[in-house]
Amino acid sequence: KQEVTQIPAALSVPEGENLVLNCSFTDSAIYNLQWFRQDPGKGLTSLLLIQSSQREQTSGRLNASLDKSSGRSTLYIAASQPGDSATYLCAVKDSGGSNYKLTFGKGTLLTVNP
């Protein structure tokens, strides 16, 4: 059974700092890994999707890497801003029989202080 863990559970940083969020998964047989952002009480906004054959994806100040063999992904946020404050979730799609669903971690609550 796939399990996704995110560390740290919460992170508070001053504005302008570069930061890294971590995600690990137990079963490396995945199709892809996706990072989402969730504002309080809201739905999910997809940030980056990395296919299993890729090593990283970049969008603006965000860079996500994937090491499938070790079951790890990182989300790097450069020059953080108060508007980046949100919960960041990672999710994997298995390549086995349950390839119809996403398995999520519990998220990292990020606070960027002005």
Add this chain to the structure above:
Amino acid sequence: ETGVTQSPTHLIKTRGQQVTLRCSSQSGHNTVSWYQQALGQGPQFIFQYYREEENGRGNFPPRFSGLQFPNYSSELNVNALELDDSALYLCASSSGTGAWETQYFGPGTRLLVL
């Protein structure tokens, strides 16, 4: 803006009642997935419908049921509500199933069971 809408946005019910949540998918998306997100947790997969048939189910009891309609709308029905059913319910639509489908999430319905 994903084009996926959900109604209602908030709902309060009492234990033992029944509830129906609605989702309108993006035009052309023939797959809808439902997730339950308890407070402080990551979303948990409930089930997926593809072309109006259940395509996969998570670890939820039969009192959680769904329907998908030809007009890209869908419903999540929960019978005999329990206090632990209080959560944010998210639907996600996609075109197709499997490895290459990307799920687009709606804003969610917040359900409180008293």
